[in-house]
Amino acid sequence: MPESTRARIRAYSAQDEKQVRFMVGQAQMESLAYANNRAYFHPLTLAVWIGISSMFAHYMDWWPNSSYGIWSWLQVLPAFFAPAVPVMFYIDWKNRPFIENSVENVLRRIDLLDIQAYYALSPASGFWLLEYGDKIIGLIAIDASMDATNDEPVAKPTSEGRLRTEFKQKGTSSVATIRHFFGEEAYRRVNIEDDLLQVAVNSTFTADKSVNSIRILASPLRPAILESIRRNKFCKGDRVETVGILGWEVCWYKLKREQWVAEKEKERS
Known part of the structure; x- marks a missing residue:
């Protein structure tokens, strides 16, 4: 297969930072277009x-x-x-307002201060990119560090030096969080989100058995992501809030290790 038409999923590297930050913001802002059109x-x-x-x-x-x-x-x-x-x-x-606040919070989380350093805190964490040729068309990041359940943005006055000292606190949480998940719209008909999700989930559960579940915050405002996590057996959990003029639900979805193991056994049989 020619290199220009080859698809692969690889780990994040430092030279990807600019495009990754853009795609992380794009993933949040596309919700506004969907909400308005609906x-x-x-x-x-x-x-x-x-x-x-x-x-x-x-x-x-x-x-x-x-x-x-x-x-x-x-x-x-x-x-x-x-x-x-x-x-x-x-x-x-x-x-x-909700969408812009969401973008600001995501871009101000500690994991984006130094992506490589943060996602190296736990062997079960990872930041993966889907490439088609030399173009990045999707990404997913799973945070299994000790801060995996901390969803608060970094305070603006916080010094960068203090934040970097927190990177030394290595360890693995029992609950991992999918921080970022995005696939380019032009490629969604072939379910590229499923490819990213399956690679990331398999890597996290395989890397450290102390991870009991993986969670993700999702809503109908990103239907491709919602459909993908449902296809991959994530179950709807607690409702966090309702947003927008039509009151869309934002909920946690969770995949437990037992469910993942059962699905793997079903595939092998």
């Missing part, structure tokens, strides 16, 4: 838009007049397009 075409939104547009057309007396022929239908178009702008603006205004 809200734009929600039946309630369409009903509100049509209602406002009809009242506006009536107020401006822009309804078509048969005496002017077919061209009179054009005069009603501005009455329907103009109200769409504030409706779309309002939806984006309601959805954006």
Whole structure:
């Protein structure tokens, strides 16, 4: 197979930092586009838009007049397009704060201060990239360090020197967390998320038997990720919050070691 068309999953290296940081932010921001599009075409939104547009057309007396022929239908178009702008603006205004806050929190977590150093704290941790030729098209990171269940962002005044001393605290947590998970949209039809997830999960559970479960925070705002973790037997757990104008649920999903072992035995039989 030519090198330009070869796909492989490999470990993160220092020269990948710039693109990885961009993709981590992109993974969070794509939720905003999905949330807005779903809200734009929600039946309630369409009903509100049509209602406002009809009242506006009536107020401006822009309804078509048969005496002017077919061209009179054009005069009603501005009455329907103009109200769409504030409706779309309002939806984006309601959805954006959660997404932007999520991006800020993810980019300020301690694992992104020094990716290589942080993900070397435990043999069960790992940061993997999916390449197609020389292009990175996906990534996944599992944190199995002693801070794996700490989801708080790093405080801005915190010195970089103090943070780096925390990297020396090696060890493995019984609960690992998938911190980052992303696949380029153009390749999602072949379920590249499944390839990344299976490699990462197998590596984590195999590397250290003290890891009892792997968890990930997911919501319907990233359907490709949600479908992938469900296909790979992650079970829905506690609800963390509801977000956005339509109240999407953000929940923890968890895969226990016993379930992973059972699936492996089923594959071998």
